[in-house]
Amino acid sequence: MTAFYELSATSLDGQSISMRDYAGKLILVVNTASHCGFTPQYAGLEALYQKYADQGLVVLGFPCNQFGKQEPGGADEIAQTCYVNYGVSFPMFEKVEVNGSATHPIFSYLKHALPGVLGGRIKWNFTKFLIGRDGKPLKRFAPMSTPANMEATLVAALKI
Template structure:
């Protein structure tokens, strides 16, 4: 079993979810923020999820407050921004840290597998990691990469 599938994370509503629940799917993991210049990417991520979900794509959003304090809210605030303002229906998880001593294990694993230009650190909100159906990390996308520009890589993985 791939290491990704051995990890767990807590959903925004509080349920502990094993990443093994997503085995056999193409997974896009994104660290998100509700008050970021890239926050409108929620709409593009939701568009990809709706367009390719039936073919096996799942988007997993992980709110993070480490960059410019752009995710200051509580669970209800995050849910409102995601669901009401952007119509997000893909799974959202509880707030996590993506850098430093308290980095969530999902991001520890993904940063080790796909280190990026900062030598393993995440630069900003909306860094995206594409994971194949077998749980193998395939590609990392920069925060400024709009979801629509990832479509070819997602299609190749599907």
């Protein structure tokens, strides 16, 4: 097992979820926000999830309020935005921090493995990390990388 599979997170409904549950899947981890210019990416992420879930893709959304205070609400408000406004069906987790001393362990791990332009920091909401079926981080995508622009990379990683 890789280190990623040793990590866990709390779902939006309060359940502890082991990343081991996603072993063998292509995982796209995204730090999200409900009141961001990139929030419409939820629709594109959901479209990718619907299109490729049967081939092994899973999208994991992690709300974060560290950038412009664009995720101020609690779990109910986040659920409203994700599930009702955007029809999200992929797993969503509780609000986390992605930078600083309280960084969630998943993001500490991913930032170390795929440092990006700012080194060990995340620049903004909707930074995306692609993790291979073997649990190894493959690629980091900038916030402005739309789900549609990432599709060819996902297809190649899915090997379909």
